[in-house]
C-alpha cells in the first residue's frame with residue numbers, strides 16, 4: 001500500500017516536471033504519416049522481438065526478429081529488398097506482428113527479377129508473379145495465428161516471410 005502510494009506520487013511529480021518533454025515525445029511518435037515515404041522509418045521505429053519459427057528463416061539473411069506493427073490498419077512489406085546473397089531477393093521486414101483485421105500490403109521495388117507472395121500451406125493467398133516496380137498485393141489477416149509465405153522463384157535462396165497475428 002505504502003509502496004503503491006509513493007510510486008504514484010513519484011509518477012505525478014515526474015509528469016509535472018517533464019510535461020513539455022512528454023508532449024514532444026508523444027507528437028513525434030504519433031507522427032507516422034510524415035514518414036510514409038521512408039522504408040527505414042517503418043523498420044527502425046518498430047519494436048522487434050525474437051520468436052522461434054522452427055528453422056523457417058534459416059536461409060534468410062535479412063531476418064532480424066519480428067517487427068511489432070500491432071494496432072495498425074495496414075502494414076507494408078517490401079518485395080525485392082536487398083538481401084539473401086547480395087541481390088534484391090528479400091522481403092523486408094521478413095517477419096511482422098499485426099493485430100487481427102490488419103491488411104498487409106506487399107509492395108514491389110522492381111529489383112531482383114520476378115517475385116510473388118504465396119501462402120502454400122492452406123492456400124490463403126497467392127499474388128501475381130511480376131517484376132513491376134510499384135506493384136502491390138494485399139491480404140487481410142482476420143484470425144490470430146502464424147502465417148508463412150514464400151516467393152516461389154527465390155524460396156531456396158531465403159526469400160520467405162512470416163506474419164504473426166495476435
Ligand SMILES: [Cu+2]
Nearest residue numbers: 115151154159
Ligand atoms: Cu523473389
